[in-house]
Amino acid sequence: MLTRIIQVGLGEWGTNWAETVVPLVPEVAAVGWVDPDPEALKRVELRLEARPDRCFPTFDAALSQIDADAVLITTDVGAHASLVELALRAGKHVLVEKPFVSTAVEAERLAELADRFDLILMVSQNFRFFPAALGAARLVREQVLGPVSAVHVEYRRFLNYSPAEKHYYALRQPLLEDVGSHHFDLMRMVLGQEPRQVYCAAWQPPGSLFREPPAAAATIIFDRGTVVTYRGNGLSAGEATTYSGEWHLECAEGEIVWTCRGDRDLTLNGDQIVIRRRGQPVVPIGLPEMPSFGRRESLATFARAVETGAVPPYASPGRDNIGSVALMQAAIASTITGGVTLVETIRP
Numbered sequence: 141m142l143t144r145i146i147q148v149g150l151g152e153w154g155t156n157w158a159e160t161v162v163p164l165v166p167e168v169a170a171v172g173w174v175d176p177d178p179e180a181l182k183r184v185e186l187r188l189e190a191r192p193d194r195c196f197p198t199f200d201a202a203l204s205q206i207d208a209d210a211v212l213i214t215t216d217v218g219a220h221a222s223l224v225e226l227a228l229r230a231g232k233h234v235l236v237e238k239p240f241v242s243t244a245v246e247a248e249r250l251a252e253l254a255d256r257f258d259l260i261l262m263v264s265q266n267f268r269f270f271p272a273a274l275g276a277a278r279l280v281r282e283q284v285l286g287p288v289s290a291v292h293v294e295y296r297r298f299l300n301y302s303p304a305e306k307h308y309y310a311l312r313q314p315l316l317e318d319v320g321s322h323h324f325d326l327m328r329m330v331l332g333q334e335p336r337q338v339y340c341a342a343w344q345p346p347g348s349l350f351r352e353p354p355a356a357a358a359t360i361i362f363d364r365g366t367v368v369t370y371r372g373n374g375l376s377a378g379e380a381t382t383y384s385g386e387w388h389l390e391c392a393e394g395e396i397v398w399t400c401r402g403d404r405d406l407t408l409n410g411d412q413i414v415i416r417r418r419g420q421p422v423v424p425i426g427l428p429e430m431p432s433f434g435r436r437e438s439l440a441t442f443a444r445a446v447e448t449g450a451v452p453p454y455a456s457p458g459r460d461n462i463g464s465v466a467l468m469q470a471a472i473a474s475t476i477t478g479g480v481t482l483v484e485t486i487r488p
Contacts, residue, residue, distance in 0.1 A: 146203070
């Protein structure tokens with residue numbers, strides 16, 4: 141079955157979805173596009189040869205005139221909650237870009253709404269759909285090197301390269317609520333554990349063009365005792381990591397080291413896993429085979445979920461993603477209060 145989608149949000153990232161992701165997923169067909177910016181709609185008409193009567197300035201107009209099965213939401217996070225709710229109340233399945241929403245209370249309310257209407261609600265946590273992330277999760281699950289006691293995640297990029305008026309610099313929490321939302325989500329998926337408390341400090345490196353801090357460090361304690369130390373810096377002077385960051389998992393019998401999601405999510409140039417048993421040489425681990433990866437596989441998985449009526453647990457159904465939103469929100473809260481935040485105080 142072909143899943144017919146309306147895409148809402150055609151900014152820089154939404155246009156990238158429309159041009160490099162959606163057309164490459166045979167399980168879906170875009171039947172409508174929504175953005176309040178006439179220039180954005182004109183780009184879709186020119187580049188994708190979209191019919192003008194399929195392009196709309198408002199979501200309400202698209203819903204009233206287009207027959208679709210689902211909605212792909214690729215707007216800024218501030219618009220996610222209202223758009224997800226409108227789509228669900230219109231009887232449409234929803235795939236929404238990360239972060240799902242900004243608060244766990246909003247996430248819980250929308251998950252309940254999807255359950256009430258028996259609709260698929262899935263968050264496109266596309267880093268989950270890279271073979272190294274799935275392979276690392278399998279190694280942890282099977283305790284190939286025994287249980288994990290500590291994890292060290294290091295993310296380094298330099299993003300101070302565009303004009304200061306660029307919208308990206310005005311993002312709320314450009315590390316913790318943007319790429320950091322991927323890292324927090326991967327912690328939960330790879331460890332198979334839930335966070336209990338977090339202490340986080342954020343800062344502005346010298347010369348930053350960002351309105352809010354693009355750098356942070358956190359210590360997170362999970363429910364089976366694993367301690368994660370996380371350092372992320374969007375203005376790092378060090379050697380750049382992949383967008384997933386570098387992961388070192390200290391286990392009872394050795395270490396698992398992995399990375400994923402290189403500079404483009406259309407290649408696997410950043411995916412690798414190695415293990416090192418104590419006192420032995422490093423051993424590369426083969427990556428699991430996948431039909432596709434990244435956002436393409438996220439969208440294809442969503443289409444299959446619409447057909448079957450169920451989202452696989454690893455694919456970040458909306459209800460599961462509440463835990464990732466709560467961890468993200470708790471980390472941000474800790475930067476504000478200067479103290480430890482208990483995740484249970486964030487979750488509804």
